[in-house]
Amino acid sequence: MNIHEFQAKELFSTYGVPVAAGAYARTVDEIENALKQLPEGAVVVKAQIHAGGRGKGTFKDGFKGGVHVCKNKTEASEVANKMLGNTLVTHQTGPDGKVVKTLYFTEPCDIEKEYYLAITLDRATSCPVIIASTEGGVDIETVAEETPEKITKVFIDPTHGIQAYQVREISFGLGFTEKSMHKQMHDLMTGLYKMYWEKDASLVEINPLVTTDDNRIIALDAKVSFDENALHRHPDILALRDLDEEDPKEVEAGKHGLSYIALDGNIACLVNGAGLAMATMDIIKHFGGNPANFLDVGGGASEAAVTEAFKIILSDKNVEGILVNIFGGIMSCKVIALGIIAAARNVDITVPLVVRLEGNEVEEGKALLKESGLALISADSLSDAARKVVDEVAKSQS
């Protein structure tokens, strides 16, 4: 689960990670009040959406930039009025863009140098890893590829937590020499790691972390995401979730215990099991089609789950065909076939529906599908099913 920059910075503050003074506004009326909380002088206005690339983005009405440095509060107020409620398109939002519903105002600082700092899980060692680089404000993957020597990585023992010598390694790695800088890094790093661990974060990223003319270290940006499996123990974090930032179909699917991800193709799939669901998308592509979604209805594929799944799939207007792929393991294919039939009757399906069943009592299941009188196409294998659904969609297009 992702949160906004202003939320991440409030969290940083509670853990003693230094950020510039800031305030946010969700309505036009709140803009003046938010600006009052900042000292006189220049103000940075930042659109709050989850996607990256805000600074270089363009609003749908042509207004350029989701981040503006304004000379004074009057100018900030004008810019804010243009941004709030407007739709911002960046390289990460897709062509539809995201409506800016919150603005964040901060005090600008005189940047001396930009750095990169992050904490995440290293899968190879199963330990948290701190990644620091002297190259900030740029894409870290590019730095890792082109100048890996500019990156310092420190692995943390999950049982013992971060140690003072490890903070020193990072501080020296970033090239700090002054004692006062090491002290600031110590407080920042221990606070940041404590937050990462206590709040079950999956990623904490500061890009850039900056030093100022007066030798302060400040988190200029903040990106934090959390382990969804741990949200049950963090109601405070769960409260920060912004459903407007998520695909409504994915939110609806989550309510029914389904795992759904929207894609841009036209062949929907409905599968039991995550690995098989991915493989089903792949085989559609293999035979020349384009998957419209990832959808895992769970191991059992109950009638209720399949019904909800059909509804969600069909709410995607691009869908021109459906492939149902179920491996009946413990559960009989008869039960699954009855579920599909009932679900198909509950939901008005107007596009070709190809069903592939395999596993326990598969012949009986197929017979039930045949007897149902539903206009569905039965397939013998996964390849057969993928070919059939791709052909049907091609036929309906011609």
Add this chain to the structure above:
Amino acid sequence: MSVLVGQETRVVGQGITGTFGSLHAKKNIEYGTQYVAAVTPGKGGQTFDGKLPILNTVAEAVEQEGANTSVIFVPPPFAADSILESIYAGIKLIVCITEGIPVRDMAIVKDALRKTPGTRLIGPNCPGIMTPGVCNIGIMPGYIAQPGKVGIVSRSGTLTYEAVYQVTQRGHGQSTCIGIGGDPINGTNHTDALKLFNEDPDTEAIIMIGEIGGTAEEEAAAYAKEHVKKPIAAFIAGTTAPPGRRMGHAGAIVSGGSGTASAKIEALQDAGIAVSPTPSEIADTLFSIYKPS
């Protein structure tokens, strides 16, 4: 004739008095798996399914019933605690079926496993492990498999069943099927499984099923290139998955350009492993390079 589980396996079921755990534990027992106890704290003294003693702790199951293997169906907020209990009670093989354990909890578990080298964890978020005809621990449907010489390892549940069933339908069988699970931190990885199958005299060929996320498949490919002479067929799911999205499994995510299907397929092919183009042809791919004796 198998790896990790066989005749000598004595299972204690943690959390098998719940609906889901109970359904599958009973099926495992019907299959012939030797369950010796159930552990549900507070229910000690009762019996499971009319015959199995229910105990309060795993330590009691080890001392009183000689349990050497545990299977965990405990809900996600408490599952890591159950794994740790098994580790420190001296259980040698722990099979954790539970999906949705917080990563932080698993980081602690992994650290405990590093400190107890005699203990192996399979999973979490996995279908379990089965030596056909002898022992089935977890939620895999027993009828899809039959005794044979193909070792199968996979990160996904239903995709494992596909591969197992394809082998069975072509008249062959499996030595052991291991579901290692779809989480970013797991106990046993692809390399561990390859090593076990490579050293098992009764495994002649191997099927390895991976998916996007992490670099476990690349590491296994490097190991296979160096050490494994047995024929290996592989399949990698997630060629069409969009980067940055978690595809159902917590561990199935392409992040920062790493963990892509194409990188894994390339590494496998470079190691001389036959990669199946579709999930429908996994067994055919294996039998194109391996003629069973």
